[in-house]
Amino acid sequence: MSGGVFTTLFALGVALAAPLLWAALGELIIEQSGVLNIGIEGVMLIGAFGCAYAYVRSGSMVAGIATAMGCGAACGLVLALLYVRLGADQIVTGILFSVIALAGTTVLADRLLGTDVAEKTGQLDIPGLSEIPFFGTVLFSQDPLVYAAIVAVPLVSYLMSGTWFGLYVRAIGARPRAGETAGIGVRALRTWALVIGCVLTAIGGASLVVATSGGFSPNLTAGRGFIALAVVVLARWKPLWAAAAALLFGVAQALQFVADELGFLAHVPSDVLLMLPYLLTVVAVVFAAGSRYPAACGVPYRPGSA
Amino acid sequence: GDDNKDSSGDAASTDDTSTAAADETPKKIGLLTTGTQNDKNWGEAFTIGAKAAADASGAKLTVVDNLNEPPQYAQQGASLGQEGYDMVLMALGTIQEVQLKLAKQFPDTLWCGYGIAPDNAPENTCFVDALQEQAAFLGGVAAGLATKTNVIGAVNGFEFPQLTRQPEAYALGARCVNPDVTFVQKYINSWTDAALGKAAAKGLISQKADVLLAPLTTATNGLIAAARESDGVWVMPEYFDSNDTAKEVILTSVLFDLQTLAEDVYTKGLNGDLKPGEMLPYTLAELPDGGVAPFYEDEAVLGADGVAKVDEIKQKIIDGDIKVPSTDEIGTVGTGSKIDPASIGC
Amino acid sequence: MTQPDAPGLALLHDRRLSVLAALLASLAVIAAIVLALSADPFTVFSTIVDSSLGSKFTFGQTVMIGAILVLTGLAAAIPFSAHLWNVGGEGQLYFGAFAAFAATQVVGGLPGWLLPFVVLAAGMAAGALWGLIPGVLKTVADANEVITSLMMSFVAILVAGVAINDIWPEGFGGQTESIPANAALPYVWQAADIDIGIVVALVAAVVAWVLIARTRVGFEIRAAGLNPRAARAGGIDVRRLPMVTFALGGACAGAAGAIAVVGVNDSLIQNFSQNYGFLGIAVAIVARLNPLAIVPSAALFAILSVGSNGLEVQAGLSPAMGQILGAVFVIMLLAFQVVRLRYPEAGTS
Amino acid sequence: MHGVSKRYGDTLANDAVDLTLHRGEVHAVLGENGAGKTTLMSTLFGLVAPDAGRIEIDGTEARIGSPQDALELGVGMVHQHFMLVPDLTVAENVVLGTERPFNLSLRRPAVERSVREAGERFGIAIDPAARTGALPVEIQQRVEILKLLYRGAEILILDEPTAVLGPAQIDSLLEVLASLRDEGRAIAIVTHKLPEVMAIADRVTVLKSGRRVLSGERGSFDAASLARAMTGAELPELPPRAARADVADTVRLRTKGLVVAGRGGRAVGGADIEVREGEVLGVAGVEGNGQRELFGALTGELAADEGSIEIDGRPVTGLSPRALHEAGLAYVPADRQGAGLVLDMSVADNLALAAVPAGRFDTRGLLRRKAIRAEAERLIESFRIVPDDPDLPVASLSGGNQQKVVLARELARRPAVLIAASPTQGLDVGAAADVHRRLLDVRERGTAVLLISYDLDELRQLSDRILVLHRGAVVYETDAERVDIDELGMAMAGHQPVA
Numbered sequence A: 001m002s003g004g005v006f007t008t009l010f011a012l013g014v015a016l017a018a019p020l021l022w023a024a025l026g027e028l029i030i031e032q033s034g035v036l037n038i039g040i041e042g043v044m045l046i047g048a049f050g051c052a053y054a055y056v057r058s059g060s061m062v063a064g065i066a067t068a069m070g071c072g073a074a075c076g077l078v079l080a081l082l083y084v085r086l087g088a089d090q091i092v093t094g095i096l097f098s099v100i101a102l103a104g105t106t107v108l109a110d111r112l113l114g115t116d117v118a119e120k121t122g123q124l125d126i127p128g129l130s131e132i133p134f135f136g137t138v139l140f141s142q143d144p145l146v147y148a149a150i151v152a153v154p155l156v157s158y159l160m161s162g163t164w165f166g167l168y169v170r171a172i173g174a175r176p177r178a179g180e181t182a183g184i185g186v187r188a189l190r191t192w193a194l195v196i197g198c199v200l201t202a203i204g205g206a207s208l209v210v211a212t213s214g215g216f217s218p219n220l221t222a223g224r225g226f227i228a229l230a231v232v233v234l235a236r237w238k239p240l241w242a243a244a245a246a247l248l249f250g251v252a253q254a255l256q257f258v259a260d261e262l263g264f265l266a267h268v269p270s271d272v273l274l275m276l277p278y279l280l281t282v283v284a285v286v287f288a289a290g291s292r293y294p295a296a297c298g299v300p301y302r303p304g305s306a
Numbered sequence B: 001g002d003d004n005k006d007s008s009g010d011a012a013s014t015d016d017t018s019t020a021a022a023d024e025t026p027k028k029i030g031l032l033t034t035g036t037q038n039d040k041n042w043g044e045a046f047t048i049g050a051k052a053a054a055d056a057s058g059a060k061l062t063v064v065d066n067l068n069e070p071p072q073y074a075q076q077g078a079s080l081g082q083e084g085y086d087m088v089l090m091a092l093g094t095i096q097e098v099q100l101k102l103a104k105q106f107p108d109t110l111w112c113g114y115g116i117a118p119d120n121a122p123e124n125t126c127f128v129d130a131l132q133e134q135a136a137f138l139g140g141v142a143a144g145l146a147t148k149t150n151v152i153g154a155v156n157g158f159e160f161p162q163l164t165r166q167p168e169a170y171a172l173g174a175r176c177v178n179p180d181v182t183f184v185q186k187y188i189n190s191w192t193d194a195a196l197g198k199a200a201a202k203g204l205i206s207q208k209a210d211v212l213l214a215p216l217t218t219a220t221n222g223l224i225a226a227a228r229e230s231d232g233v234w235v236m237p238e239y240f241d242s243n244d245t246a247k248e249v250i251l252t253s254v255l256f257d258l259q260t261l262a263e264d265v266y267t268k269g270l271n272g273d274l275k276p277g278e279m280l281p282y283t284l285a286e287l288p289d290g291g292v293a294p295f296y297e298d299e300a301v302l303g304a305d306g307v308a309k310v311d312e313i314k315q316k317i318i319d320g321d322i323k324v325p326s327t328d329e330i331g332t333v334g335t336g337s338k339i340d341p342a343s344i345g346c
Numbered sequence C: 001m002t003q004p005d006a007p008g009l010a011l012l013h014d015r016r017l018s019v020l021a022a023l024l025a026s027l028a029v030i031a032a033i034v035l036a037l038s039a040d041p042f043t044v045f046s047t048i049v050d051s052s053l054g055s056k057f058t059f060g061q062t063v064m065i066g067a068i069l070v071l072t073g074l075a076a077a078i079p080f081s082a083h084l085w086n087v088g089g090e091g092q093l094y095f096g097a098f099a100a101f102a103a104t105q106v107v108g109g110l111p112g113w114l115l116p117f118v119v120l121a122a123g124m125a126a127g128a129l130w131g132l133i134p135g136v137l138k139t140v141a142d143a144n145e146v147i148t149s150l151m152m153s154f155v156a157i158l159v160a161g162v163a164i165n166d167i168w169p170e171g172f173g174g175q176t177e178s179i180p181a182n183a184a185l186p187y188v189w190q191a192a193d194i195d196i197g198i199v200v201a202l203v204a205a206v207v208a209w210v211l212i213a214r215t216r217v218g219f220e221i222r223a224a225g226l227n228p229r230a231a232r233a234g235g236i237d238v239r240r241l242p243m244v245t246f247a248l249g250g251a252c253a254g255a256a257g258a259i260a261v262v263g264v265n266d267s268l269i270q271n272f273s274q275n276y277g278f279l280g281i282a283v284a285i286v287a288r289l290n291p292l293a294i295v296p297s298a299a300l301f302a303i304l305s306v307g308s309n310g311l312e313v314q315a316g317l318s319p320a321m322g323q324i325l326g327a328v329f330v331i332m333l334l335a336f337q338v339v340r341l342r343y344p345e346a347g348t349s
Numbered sequence D: 001m002h003g004v005s006k007r008y009g010d011t012l013a014n015d016a017v018d019l020t021l022h023r024g025e026v027h028a029v030l031g032e033n034g035a036g037k038t039t040l041m042s043t044l045f046g047l048v049a050p051d052a053g054r055i056e057i058d059g060t061e062a063r064i065g066s067p068q069d070a071l072e073l074g075v076g077m078v079h080q081h082f083m084l085v086p087d088l089t090v091a092e093n094v095v096l097g098t099e100r101p102f103n104l105s106l107r108r109p110a111v112e113r114s115v116r117e118a119g120e121r122f123g124i125a126i127d128p129a130a131r132t133g134a135l136p137v138e139i140q141q142r143v144e145i146l147k148l149l150y151r152g153a154e155i156l157i158l159d160e161p162t163a164v165l166g167p168a169q170i171d172s173l174l175e176v177l178a179s180l181r182d183e184g185r186a187i188a189i190v191t192h193k194l195p196e197v198m199a200i201a202d203r204v205t206v207l208k209s210g211r212r213v214l215s216g217e218r219g220s221f222d223a224a225s226l227a228r229a230m231t232g233a234e235l236p237e238l239p240p241r242a243a244r245a246d247v248a249d250t251v252r253l254r255t256k257g258l259v260v261a262g263r264g265g266r267a268v269g270g271a272d273i274e275v276r277e278g279e280v281l282g283v284a285g286v287e288g289n290g291q292r293e294l295f296g297a298l299t300g301e302l303a304a305d306e307g308s309i310e311i312d313g314r315p316v317t318g319l320s321p322r323a324l325h326e327a328g329l330a331y332v333p334a335d336r337q338g339a340g341l342v343l344d345m346s347v348a349d350n351l352a353l354a355a356v357p358a359g360r361f362d363t364r365g366l367l368r369r370k371a372i373r374a375e376a377e378r379l380i381e382s383f384r385i386v387p388d389d390p391d392l393p394v395a396s397l398s399g400g401n402q403q404k405v406v407l408a409r410e411l412a413r414r415p416a417v418l419i420a421a422s423p424t425q426g427l428d429v430g431a432a433a434d435v436h437r438r439l440l441d442v443r444e445r446g447t448a449v450l451l452i453s454y455d456l457d458e459l460r461q462l463s464d465r466i467l468v469l470h471r472g473a474v475v476y477e478t479d480a481e482r483v484d485i486d487e488l489g490m491a492m493a494g495h496q497p498v499a
């Protein structure tokens, strides 16, 4: 890592933002379809575990990421069964799903993985570009999943605003009855949104593993899924804004690691710096207060009932 | 847990039946620990020691791992106390209240904990402490000899004296052999958050640190990743010889020989060799594998002279020629960079 | 709502069949998980009961954890009754614990008959204050309370960390020094380590029930929870309710934090809460937000929580199984609509 | 449709109903509230799965399990509450559901062009790029119809399409329907308004309690025979309205220059309104011309941006609902289930909904439950609310009785001013007459009544004076006795009547 303290700050910020961004991209698809997935933390954690297991056992990062995506899809189906098919309360089910994921991955990691880690690290300098001052280090000297996240932003943006899928998802998230009477299978489409969204969320978990030597530890995600929920609100369900909001949190979290070199922060107690991302989230949510959840978000839908 | 049979005593009738248990039945010992039995870290070290003691004495051992919070120790401890265990060692530094409470509730069990004995400790307690500052000091010696930038660092979990003494002693150890060394560090308020560990490490690396102490558990993975992505940066894990995990970036590991410590305290406890409420501070002299792990393929980094220097200083600590300051003196942030090395015998 | 005594229930479809289905389904799923881990479901069940109620010590723990869960359950149930999602019980618990400990240090000189109650009051006040933050933000800025209350939990845990590591550290770390002896809550049954924390919790449950079912403000909370528009048109000051309910809920969680400090642990400990704040949500849901039903519901979760400690020794299973079993159970209740929260029809405006 | 039956719990919503729709015909479906009209139509559209019966289309048995199936078979439905997504454009709403979701390429210009072309083809021109939620209600209804035609629907179902329209809009809607019929489509229309039936229906079916009680072709029925079939009785007569001469001329409700913001601009722009003691002032207008905002501002749900409101000479602008209650205001919201009642609470609690927050039913915060119950029993008796059990959840009451609960609660305060918005919308004839009687009753006692309604007949029956709101402005005002129905209709459509 070369360059000044701000280069370091932003390079770290981007790295810390990537998992948040993946999760936020996934969540915004899900929320736009009318499902509030508070189980996001659990999905990330399961994705991280799946990735670590496959990565460590096979030595292949690609296998790790693919496994995480599979885990994400499976989580999406299970959650769809609960939220969409059975109409279980989404807030409470989501929190409990996260509780189960935390306990379950802890037990499984203990039994299946121990503390093994993969052989290599993920960083991949992009030839040429990584030499550019500041931006080279900040953007082009990162993990593959950081680059992929940057690519995913316009793709998700296109998915949501340039495709029939996106149009339908937005419609059923605002007025599911309107979608249903127009012939859209609301529950099927929400299931798809959950599966796609959870795959992205799980990649967010995988990115934590890929960035940190491929090992797993209990509670590896450390609440990042919950922060991603706030990122989505702050971003007003827009992928580009999600990138900006995730970066804001990443940089806020990175601040503590360069505080010594930033004269004005050197004497702020480290606990206060640790609180910063959370307080920032609260402030952000207050300022994003005008941002409304999609009208039907969180409301279980029963076909044919008023 | 390995053993899952034997529920001889009906748990519902707890009271005084346990006195009837005579010498014929094998003794039951328990280990409650943070981390896991196979974590190549704290938990595994204690488990190995406990198993050795159990094998030698024929006692039945139950290990319950992954206990991180005091209430878990309280509940799990009570569960063992209720089953009439003879001795339980609780391997976490932050649960003395729980230990004392259990000792009161289950007077027939010997409750040992990792920590400093309080005043008026109950009779059925014992306290063990590895003087971790000594081994960390030795890690610092190796770091001071290995560093090319003359900056060394540490990424720490939580800030409290029993932890803080380690990076501070590490800094002092480095200054003992290399007066030009400066020390940088970060606390990340987690033992396990690898992503934060990595970011912290990268922050230190950007300040030119090239040997990083890791008084952490799984967050160490983040340091390893950061080192792999930077040239010439070494990581120094703690508690267990972790070289195999990532040979190319692990210089050595700081070891407290908790295996020997655990085996010793169980053996003494089972043999009745402990005084009521005894405090057992283990120094490098009593822990043969304490200090730093072998350097393996990385000996060249220090050179033969350097390796010899590390051994020499270890001997000096054992002999008392170098007096590594105790927790009281070195348990607050910044002390390791202030104390004059000459004043302790360097 | 045919039963005027069943307050605050935003929900109501209790067909016996779905209860039975939920019970059978959760038993089946739990048994499948247990069998998959090659353990015996019956052993698991008997171990949980035995390890939580089988001796006076574990019984005492079950009672005290039950007391904490009653209070965190109320912390969720009171705002939930107004359809406000306080998921920050964990933070209110920590901040209450922090303040309770601080009180023992600041006014530790008070006489022993008074001090514990001052400490409890400090915990309640602090919990209420912490709850008020998302409540006020909801009222004045319409800020999403799920996220703000959750984020404030992370902050509160760090605040407690400052107290533990920087202000009143105990030599060995991870906890503060012990509270002065005269601050400890009086015992109800000393041998089992049960103190008046349980009495506080039971009284709180009854008071909360009276509040919700029998008072004007409770009427307003229920009405606003079921239909805020109609409640407002009826003259209820609905903008006040986020503050009122979050403060009341926070006070309950704060009391739980105080009990953890001066009742259970005798010091402020890093990570002393085993997700009690979050478990409170499950407790409240199983009780269908009825404050009186929260007592048995909390007992159930306390039994699971304490009882699962025997699993390692008796069944070779991780104690973490207890949490999984509890969560599976509640999810089944929700999935089979045994417990259902009602939502206003979306997108009609 | 043959022998269609549907049971909801204890109610048999449809009982072996037969219904035949012919190409090139308009078929009116009539009946009281809860007669099963919507259920029958929803069955045809695949929203409701019937317990028995079958559906044939063009002679072949059709399986309609979902709206998707229905649309594929050429069956489309315009719902009573529009099924449009407000934040999407007209074009997006129209094409919703026409492509498979994983057909990824959504090309906006092409979509808008084809929607524009379709509109021109069917004579329903709407800007495809407009945001749907911002359009007036009659245009939204066109969007709904276009949506169906765009998909090639041959059988159109319209559920109470005229409930919210003014006479001019109704006429033009009927014209559109007539031309669609003449192109050979089959149209089913559900309505409570007999004149429309007489104007357009080629065939009628009358339902009562889920059973078909009458069906016939044009010529075989008249308004009186239909009413008899629906209610089983003659149309009830309203009591004669007392002349207003005997009441004082005191103004009880007055607004001056009232401005209320709405979506994209002023919804109410500078209204001056006065309602006197013992007077009913009717507010006419097509839905979406500021009625909702006017009601909101008067009742404290919305903030007035400019201007003032007075009750009995006291300024009440910006007061909370509770303070407004104290100032003597009572109101019956149009959306009685959404804004008037707490459906999951008991009848007694709903009757006490305003009195409890006002502190009338507690001693030091503790509820006096006996008093609440006694008051509920009194109101139930005096308003003849059925069933007479105060502990039942109000959700289990019929629409008419729910409205009585709202009225009873509001009138129990003996208000100086009563504001009623569409108080009989969706109520059947008998229930509506009951409500009307109540309104005239409080007028007799000196209450000033502001009646906002889309139903011109109702306004003319009850009002002493009528004014017309168009785009948030009072464009016409007249004494009820002298009202000219054509002028009124013109004013509602936005044409200044010639003086």
Ligand SMILES: Nc1ncnc2c1ncn2[C@@H]1O[C@H](COP(=O)(O)OP(=O)(O)OP(=O)(O)O)[C@@H](O)[C@H]1O
Pocket: A077, A078, A080, A081, A082, A085, A184, A185, A186, A187, A188, A189, A191, A303, D066
């Ligand atoms: N919870 C789930 N788990 C697994 N697969 C699911 C789940 N929900 C839906 N699917 C799959 O999605 C596809 C469509 O599902 P669904 O039955 O909901 O379609 P639909 O009937 O058109 O939708 P709707 O009920 O909204 O009309 C099917 O292939 C189904 O297997």
Ligand SMILES: Nc1ncnc2c1ncn2[C@@H]1O[C@H](COP(=O)(O)OP(=O)(O)OP(=O)(O)O)[C@@H](O)[C@H]1O
Pocket: A305, A306, D008, D009, D011, D012, D013, D031, D032, D033, D034, D035, D036, D037, D038, D039, D040, D426
């Ligand atoms: N989803 C449902 N669940 C239970 N009962 C229902 C449901 N839908 C309709 N009903 C009942 O079925 C009966 C017929 O209802 P329906 O809506 O078809 O009447 P309608 O003739 O359209 O009345 P309205 O003139 O009020 O629109 C009513 O008693 C109604 O309460």
Ligand SMILES: [Mg+2]
Pocket: B243, B246, B247, B248, B249, B250, B251, B252, B295, B296, B297, B298
């Ligand atoms: Mg090596």
Ligand SMILES: [Mg+2]
Pocket: D037, D038, D039, D080, D159
């Ligand atoms: Mg209808």
